[in-house]
Amino acid sequence: MRGRRIWKLLLGLGRAVIEDAFIEQETLVVKVRPKARERSRCPHCRRRCPGYDQGDGAKPKRWRALDFGTTLVYLESPTHRVSCKRHGVVVAAVPWARHGSSFTVAFEDTAAWLAVHTSKKAVAALMRINWRTVGWICERVMVDEGARRDPLQNLKRIGIDEISTAKGQTYMVVVVDHDTGRLVWAHPGRDRATVERFLAELGNARCQEIKLVSCDDADWITRPVRERCQNALVCLDPFHIVKAATDALDEIRREVWNEARRAGEAQLAKELKGARFALWKNPEKLTDGQELKLARIQQVNQRLFRAYLLAQQLRLIYRLAPKKALALLEAWLKWARRSRLEPFRKLAKRITQQRPMIEAAITNNLSNAAVEQMNTQIRLIMRRGYGFHSPWAVIALAMLSLGGLCPPLPAEGA
Numbered sequence: 001m002r003g004r005r006i007w008k009l010l011l012g013l014g015r016a017v018i019e020d021a022f023i024e025q026e027t028l029v030v031k032v033r034p035k036a037r038e039r040s041r042c043p044h045c046r047r048r049c050p051g052y053d054q055g056d057g058a059k060p061k062r063w064r065a066l067d068f069g070t071t072l073v074y075l076e077s078p079t080h081r082v083s084c085k086r087h088g089v090v091v092a093a094v095p096w097a098r099h100g101s102s103f104t105v106a107f108e109d110t111a112a113w114l115a116v117h118t119s120k121k122a123v124a125a126l127m128r129i130n131w132r133t134v135g136w137i138c139e140r141v142m143v144d145e146g147a148r149r150d151p152l153q154n155l156k157r158i159g160i161d162e163i164s165t166a167k168g169q170t171y172m173v174v175v176v177d178h179d180t181g182r183l184v185w186a187h188p189g190r191d192r193a194t195v196e197r198f199l200a201e202l203g204n205a206r207c208q209e210i211k212l213v214s215c216d217d218a219d220w221i222t223r224p225v226r227e228r229c230q231n232a233l234v235c236l237d238p239f240h241i242v243k244a245a246t247d248a249l250d251e252i253r254r255e256v257w258n259e260a261r262r263a264g265e266a267q268l269a270k271e272l273k274g275a276r277f278a279l280w281k282n283p284e285k286l287t288d289g290q291e292l293k294l295a296r297i298q299q300v301n302q303r304l305f306r307a308y309l310l311a312q313q314l315r316l317i318y319r320l321a322p323k324k325a326l327a328l329l330e331a332w333l334k335w336a337r338r339s340r341l342e343p344f345r346k347l348a349k350r351i352t353q354q355r356p357m358i359e360a361a362i363t364n365n366l367s368n369a370a371v372e373q374m375n376t377q378i379r380l381i382m383r384r385g386y387g388f389h390s391p392w393a394v395i396a397l398a399m400l401s402l403g404g405l406c407p408p409l410p411a412e413g414a
Ligand SMILES: [Zn+2]
Pocket: 042, 043, 044, 045, 046, 047, 084, 085, 086, 087, 088
């Protein structure tokens, strides 16, 4: 066949021999075979193995490659099975595709890169595959890239959290590196066994390297962490404390609203309902209208306004320098205890019990903004993964997007 070098260049096939090319129903089919030294290798360990049989492969297999302009391109090659000492009888590896895939590596890397950088619609339309297929591709790319650059390296300060997806039907444990801001591990589940699985994957030596673990005050997280990471300081995620304060504030708001309604003060009840978002927001982010609502609450309901100030003050603690923050925490606890606001008294009690873990977060400068931002990002990706075939595909998309495992575009890597 003439012009082999041009074909090789166009297809980016370094480790294959091109035999023929033909057009079939408007698509281009290129017949290829692995170079001699690439043949008969196990797809898992890449060792050369004795051949086993032709598999189901009287019929050659096809792999979708990147389009040539507007034309679909397929690679075609016969396959056979090899017998690996470690991995048993498996279909032999081919240098242009990942094991079990019917797309080339260049095609998959491009699809994964697009899944991270563009909209769902754009990936599917541009690559001419559906979103579910993108999920399968993300999984294979994650496994490949994860093996190449171990995300669990050099962890010193981590956060462990649980995330619910698909309206609370699936739960996942996620682990974040506070130093790089990267997602380093995720697994379906919300129990001790899942946390233990992470620690086992990390291994004993690396568990000892961990200096700080932030998490929710849940036994199923803190216990295995304390047992395995003996040099780690366990601190409470600011995110959960700030959320508890918001919940306490909301409880008061509902109480006050119910009282107003029962007393027949329809106008006040309506105002309180409308003030919900003003109460939740950071003061510096309030709109003029919301500021007005707050001023009105201060006027008509001292109790609710005190609750608002208590919640804001607690949020402020995670934004101050440690020394000031510790003093403010002390003052806050005193104030909350004698506030005559039951939800805040309860919260003060809880915070007193958890105080060493909270102070650890403050002295180690664990800001709430960073932790909350990571949580939001993970949730967004999880929602984006809607339509995938399994939670693993969702995790793969998250690891590619937030774990630094996104492959470069094929030409970048060359
Ligand atoms: Zn093998």
